[in-house]
Amino acid sequence: MFDYVVIGKGLIGSAAARYLSMRGRTAVIGPDEPPDLQTHEGVFASHYDQGRITRQLSRDAVWAALARMSIGQYAALGAESGIRFHYPVGGLYVPAAAEASSYLAEMAGLAERVAVDYEVMDEAALHGRWPYLRFSDGWSGLYEAAPAGYINPRQLIRAQLAAGQKQGLEIVRETAVSLESSLDYLTITTDAGQSYRTKKVLVAAGAFSNAFDLLLQKLKVRVKTETIILAETPPDAAERWAEMPPVIYYIESPELDSIYLLPPIRYPDGRIYLKMGCNTVADRYLSDLTEIGEWFRQGQSDVMLEAMRAALQGIMPDLAALSWQTGRCVVTYTTHGRPYIGLVGDGRIGVAVGGNGSGAKSSDGIGRLGAAVLADDRWATDLAEDLFRPVFEA
Numbered sequence: 355m356f357d358y359v360v361i362g363k364g365l366i367g368s369a370a371a372r373y374l375s376m377r378g379r380t381a382v383i384g385p386d387e388p389p390d391l392q393t394h395e396g397v398f399a400s401h402y403d404q405g406r407i408t409r410q411l412s413r414d415a416v417w418a419a420l421a422r423m424s425i426g427q428y429a430a431l432g433a434e435s436g437i438r439f440h441y442p443v444g445g446l447y448v449p450a451a452a453e454a455s456s457y458l459a460e461m462a463g464l465a466e467r468v469a470v471d472y473e474v475m476d477e478a479a480l481h482g483r484w485p486y487l488r489f490s491d492g493w494s495g496l497y498e499a500a501p502a503g504y505i506n507p508r509q510l511i512r513a514q515l516a517a518g519q520k521q522g523l524e525i526v527r528e529t530a531v532s533l534e535s536s537l538d539y540l541t542i543t544t545d546a547g548q549s550y551r552t553k554k555v556l557v558a559a560g561a562f563s564n565a566f567d568l569l570l571q572k573l574k575v576r577v578k579t580e581t582i583i584l585a586e587t588p589p590d591a592a593e594r595w596a597e598m599p600p601v602i603y604y605i606e607s608p609e610l611d612s613i614y615l616l617p618p619i620r621y622p623d624g625r626i627y628l629k630m631g632c633n634t635v636a637d638r639y640l641s642d643l644t645e646i647g648e649w650f651r652q653g654q655s656d657v658m659l660e661a662m663r664a665a666l667q668g669i670m671p672d673l674a675a676l677s678w679q680t681g682r683c684v685v686t687y688t689t690h691g692r693p694y695i696g697l698v699g700d701g702r703i704g705v706a707v708g709g710n711g712s713g714a715k716s717s718d719g720i721g722r723l724g725a726a727v728l729a730d731d732r733w734a735t736d737l738a739e740d741l742f743r744p745v746f747e748a
């Protein structure tokens with residue numbers, strides 16, 4: 355029998371599993387990334403990618419604290435696992451012209467308060483440093499220095515699992531389909547027909563946490579489509595743009611909102627891509643396993659290709675992409691905008707769910723809080739526990 359089982363081998367689950375494996379016999383249950391998303395019939399994840407922005411500054415104080423808590427662990431985790439996942443190239447934030455002065459003042463104030471290195475830059479300074487980037491006329495921005503940058507989410511999960519395995523973490527590459535409670539233990543049954551007994555369980559199955567019989571009451575979450583584009587970047591251009599930081603750009607556009615752009619990164623197919631994502635007018639909420647699966651397999655992400663391509667060409671006019679493609683993902687939102695972390699029922703089941711589009715950088719901290727609450731019923735941070743209270747469907 356296990357002391358702890360984590361359901362979900364994603365960003366939050368792998369972190370929680372590493373922390374729990376310091377406390378007792380632990381397994382993490384979750385499938386590997388499917389080789390072909392278009393034909394895959396099981397669950398998917400929000401981390402099948404090579405780049406996620408990481409930064410300490412956020413207008414939301416709770417997310418900023420979670421990020422700092424997590425970023426503080428990156429170096430130790432990298433060293434312990436021997437796996438590189440963090441690229442501290444800084445980050446550039448470009449507000450919409452209309453709110454530039456208030457945004458920059460607020461972010462600069464936050465940076466001062468938490469002692470983060472930053473620079474407010476006008477158009478000339480920005481153009482001098484990154485001559486290949488363009489935004490609206492008269493643009494200005496705030497540059498956050500390292501350790502801001504990006505993480506490779508696939509590598510971060512590998513690092514969490516490798517470090518966990520050194521502590522005895524067991525990995526079960528299956529999908530949990532039910533969770534039953536009896537007096538002395540909990541039983542998890544998987545799609546492989548296997549059963550696992552454990553004293554306690556943490557559900558960290560992201561967008562799929564409600565999809566099976568894992569929780570007696572469904573969590574109140576909304577799962578939204580997220581579209582990205584990948585611009586295949588010629589290797590010589592990628593070399594010229596090697597110093598490019600990830601960018602967050604509050605574009606003024608009738609179709610797009612809140613752009614995030616990653617620098618050129620090499621993908622598993624050997625090619626180099628610039629990745630851009632944003633909210634779009636075509637975004638919609640998905641209600642269940644079937645709808646989420648259909649979106650990942652064959653959702654109509656190409657309807658936004660032209661608008662997103664035009665936006666990226668506007669930001670990087672010198673980009674002569676070798677190819678363009680869209681990609682599909684989902685974002686899991688909670689009612690209060692922060693992850694749900696807490697115990698449910700009789701206290702033997704916990705949840706750590708709801709990245710709200712910001713969970714990758716902070717997944718280590720979210721997993722750590724979930725692990726502490728499950729193992730000891732202990733709230734392991736100064737942030738009020740109530741901020742993270744799980745909310746259930748009526």
Ligand SMILES: Cc1cc2nc3c(=O)[nH]c(=O)nc-3n(C[C@H](O)[C@H](O)[C@H](O)COP(=O)(O)OP(=O)(O)OC[C@H]3O[C@@H](n4cnc5c(N)ncnc54)[C@H](O)[C@@H]3O)c2cc1C
Pocket residue numbers: 361362363364365366367383384385397398399400401405406407408528529530531558559560561562563566580581582614631683684685706707708709710711712713714715716717
């Ligand atoms: C396009 C996109 C860009 C993003 N960019 C950023 C960014 O720049 N910075 C940032 O901080 N965040 C970003 N995010 C958010 C971040 O990726 C998510 O918050 C994060 O992946 C959430 O982690 P998770 O562990 O909850 O979910 P996931 O990473 O999706 O992991 C959930 C895991 O649970 C597994 N699972 C599901 N059901 C079961 C089951 N029944 N049994 C076993 N396993 C199961 C899945 O296989 C999956 O591996 C982005 C998200 C998207 C979609």
